[in-house]
Amino acid sequence: MNSKKQISAVFCSLFLCAGVLAGCGAQSAANGASSSRSASSGGSGSAGHYTRATKIDTVRNDAAFDGYGRLMFPVQTSFMSGSTLGTLRLTWYNHMNPDKTVEIANYFYDQVQDGRTIFYNIKTNGTDAEIEVFRGLHHGFGLGEGTVAEGWVDHAVAFWQRHMTTRDITQRI
Incomplete structure (x- = not known):
């Protein structure tokens, strides 16, 4: 794999991790209600390692992540705002659930503490990676219907099918 593809693969991994950490969740705008999570599931209580008040830099620099905590957030800080997990906002998400963000950060922390990679x-590691860039389109083109990106989902599924093994699937069940 050439270095452009490697850099692209790393960028895609970072972007996906940031999306996961964002904790996209529909908050009820109609009644102003937000998700209520118990302290044990990483909500605003103090039972989890991180809380809404935890500084993003604290997570980013946590020794538990062995220098990789920086990959949990956008590398380009212009794509985010806020200084704590509770105030984190990402440019590409309209609805972020702070309790879900805290829950996900705590999940990652717990996984590392349990010895999981x-x-x-x-x-x-020689991991195969691919990226498709579509001329004239920026991120956020959805399914790409009626654009040069039409069919990208099929390409992604084919890639996953080539590289996922039964072991990968059963480990997640």
């Missing part, structure tokens, strides 16, 4: 160095 959550970040893989795809450059040194």
Whole structure:
């Protein structure tokens, strides 16, 4: 794999991780209600390692992540605002659930504490990666219907099918 593809693969991994950490969740705008999570599930209580008040830099620099905590947030800080998990906002999401963001950060932390790998160095592991860039389109083109990106979902599924094994699937069940 050439270095452009490697860099692209790393960028895609970062983008996906940031999307996961964003904790997209529909908040009820109609009644102003927000998700209520118990403290044990990483909500605004103090039972989890992180809370809404935890500084993003604290997570980013947590030794538990062995230097990879920075990958949980956009590298380009212009794509985000807020200084805590509770105030984190990402440019590409309209509805973010702070309790879900805290829950996900705590999940990652717990996984690492249990000895599980959550970040893989795809450059040194020889992991195959692909990226498609569509002329004239920026991020956020949806299914790409009626554009040069039409069919990208089928390409992604084909890639996953080529690279996922039964072991990968059963480990997640």
